[in-house]
Amino acid sequence: MNMSTSLESQTVSSSGIRPRIAFVQACWHRDIVDQCKSSFLQSIQKHGYASEDIDLYEVAGAFEIPLHAKRLAQSGRYAAIVAAGLVVDGGIYRHEFVAQAVINGLMQVQLETGTPVFSAVLTPHHFHHGDEHIGFFKEHFVVKGAEAAHACADTVAKLAALPVR
Template identity: 60%
Template sequence: MNQTSSPRIAIISSSWHRDIVHNSTQAALAELQRQGVAPEQVSHIEVPGAFEIPLHAQRLARSGRFDAIIACGLIVNGGIYRHEFVTTAVIDGLMRVQLDTDVPVFSAVLTPRDFHEHEEHLRFFREHFVKKGTEVAQACLQTLRSLQALPPHEG
C-alpha cells in the first residue's frame, strides 16, 4: 500500500449464524468506506464456518492482492464438541497467517462463553457484532498506517 492508494482489504465471514455475523461484516464495510477506502478495494468472501476462515485467509494473503484481511465469525458451544478447540484453532491459524505472510489479519471472530438462541441473546449479539465490525475496521486501518511508518520489510 502506498501513501496515495486505498488499501486492498479482504473480509472473510462465516455463514454460520449469518443473521449475527452479517452485522460485523456490514459494519466493517461501512467503517472502511467512511474512512475513505473505496468499495472496489474491498473483497468479501463467505465461508461455511469459522473453521474454514484461516485457510482462506492464508490463500488470500499469499495471493499478493491484499494489504490486510479481516475475519468475521461466531463460534458457539453447540453442546456436541468443545468449542474451545475450534476457537483455538481459528485464532492460532489467523495469527500464523499474518506472521507467515506479513499481511495483517484481524479477527472479529467472537467466541462468547454463553450463547443461547433466545431473542434477548440474539438481539444483544446482533448489536454487539455491529460494534465489533466497526472496531475491527478501525484497527485494520490504524495498523496499516503504523506498519507503513516502519522501515521497509526485508522479505
C-alpha cells in the same frame, strides 16, 4: 517521523492506489455475523477507503477461515485480512477446540505471510437461540465491525510507514 499525518491521507499509496482489504466471513449464524460485515464496510469508509477497496469472501464456518485467509494473504493482493464469525458453545468440546484453532490459525497466517489479520470471530459461552441473545450479539457485532475497521486502517497505515527491509 511526523505522527500528526491523518490516517485518511495514509490510506493512499505513493502510486495513488488505496490498499485492498479482504473480509472473510463464516456463514454459520449469518444473520448475526452480517452485522459485523455491514458495520465494517460503513466504518472503513471513515478511514479513507471506498467500498470497492474491500473484497468479500464467505466460507462455511469459522474453522475454514484460517486457510482462506492464508491463501488470500499469499496472493499478495491484500494489505490486510479481516475475519468474522461466531463460534457458539453447543455444550460439547467443539466450541473450545474450534475457537482455539481459528484464533491460532489467524495468528499463524499473519506471522507467516506478513499480512495483518484481524479477528472479529466471537466465541460466547452459553449462547442461546432466543431473541435476547440474538439481539445482543447482533448489536455486539456492529461494535466489533467498527473496531475491526479502525484497527485494520490504523495497522495498514502504520505498517506502510515502517522502513522497508
